[in-house]
Amino acid sequence: MKALTANRLSDGEVVFWKDGAWVERLAEAGLFDEDGPAASAEAAARGQPTLVIDPYLIDLVDSSGFWAPVSYRERIRALGPTNHELHGKQAEGGGAVEALRQAHGAARSSGRVNLIRRK
């Protein structure tokens, strides 16, 4: 399973693609179980440069009934910094946040790989 993520241009907030628009919570994101629609969404997102920066796809795994990023970096993006639990999306709490915190899995983030490649 995949989701499409980016940072919002106006404030840098981590956002997720949902039906052509952007939402702040991973739990509300649109999901892709096939590569074709995911790539189409990514291409469409790249056509919104006044809304978001550097959209990219992330891989997800099941965690306690919620979808969570496989990459640790992406879990931090979806939650907020681990040193300030009241900062970022994690401040809301709830089952989806807890599932993200408990999620396991390891993979390099394509977001970081893209960033390094562009340097």
Place this chain on the structure above:
Amino acid sequence: MYRYDAVDRAVLADRTAEFRDQVERRLSGELTEDQFKPLRLMNGLYLQLHAYMLRVAVPYGSLNPVQMRALADIARRFDRGYGHFTTRTNIQFNWVRLADAPDILDALAAVDLHAIQTSGNCIRNVTADPYAGAAADELEDPRVWCEAIRQWSSLHPEFSFLPRKFKIAVTASPHDRTAAKVHDIGLLLRRGRDGETGFEVIVGGGMGRTPHVGPTIKAYLPSDRLFSYLEAILRVYNRHGRRDNIYKARIKILVSALGAEAFAREVEAEWERIGTDGDLPRAEVDRIRSAFTTPDLGGAPSSGDFEARRAAEPAFARFVRNNLKAHLRPGYGIVDISLKGIGETPGDISADQMEVVADLAERFGQGDIRATHEQNLVLPHVRLEHVHEVWKGLAAVGLATPNINLISDIIACPGLDYCALANARAICVAQDIARRFEAPDRAEAIGELKIKISGCINACGHHHVGHIGILGVDKKGEEFYQLTLGGSGAEDAAVGKMLGPALPIDRVTDAVEAIVEAYLRERTGGERFLDTLRRTGDAPFREAVYADAH
């Protein structure tokens, strides 16, 4: 402290107006991200994991109370009520909105601050001894030269697009508190045989993926020739530095490839061509020097009840032992303010805490505040009779942790909690180690021990020069940590040596404790950790950490 003149203020006003226009054009779509990114970086605005981050230059680490209060105001109005002091003696705001950035720059400009040259391949903020103007072992105030370098390098047309970023440190004490030998240029102020002052010039130090302790390329440079010589170094670097490979573009790679002697010959030839035209007129140096006169500390002060309180209050005595340093004037002290409260984020400071520091500096500290490259603050001029009151004021807001240079005084970069480039977290590792060694008696018994943690090989957390260095690495998408031992950023600068295989995050604090226990077993007399390590080698420490792996 140097105060801006009308020209300085006009430049900042123009620059902010220009950036405001650029932001509006980006938001409207007139500028693409590829066009805008270098413009925002030139104004210190990065995009991190969760938000934009604004890096504000704190010139050679010096702030006055008005500036500190302005930073507190920005933290409240535009961030989440706090800021983060960095190993470049700058302050970063982690939760900035793009549209607010021009307003923040206006607020900074109102108090003679900005974010220019806090990013990009230019000459960055100069590092100064945080005890400058107060240290008992100082030859003269190095901030005069830092300010002159700041003015010379700001928006310098020839040196705004170097092969890579460029960092200069200046110190005037035999004890180096600037990590000068791991800067691109380290300038060590010396007294010449003629009684005049000059600099030992070190070039090509650095950390990152290829750490180097810089070699001395000139043992003594008369101070009135500083700027022509700096120009010669930068010109040689600009001409020969590797622009084809970002990982080989720092001056340390050039100096290493050519060899220090050959590099020095190139610089000398260029210096000869430049001649004295490249030097700063003495009158200009004197004008800048006049802004750094020793504050009027009054007559010989009484130490009041300082000694009596020290004898009667163990907690105050501990603070004095660890956080109060010798001042050049009898009856005064230098107060170190730890931004390393146990379990807190190294370098973080809340808006409320900033205001308390500003108030204390105003009431008891000659209005002078310094930021250190070890992510702490300093009040450099405090009468001994006022130290107790300062301590109480700091303690009331959680800023009196008595751990300067001890094991919990840890440098940590923002790491994967904030930084888009990081491989692994650094802050939580620092917090966990600090909690393990929270007991102050134990920390004092261990003595000077500098732990420095970076979340990636770019080494913003200075792990290469940590007595114990910790580097976060990515092993198939998981956070692992590589330990190094024996680094130093002081006058005995050294790059730490890798101890063994990287460890998972839940083994790092145990490994640090095993290293500490090995040190306590091995040390003799009054040896510091580094002394013991240098005498024994790393075998006892490797055995302690990896024994159960055999």
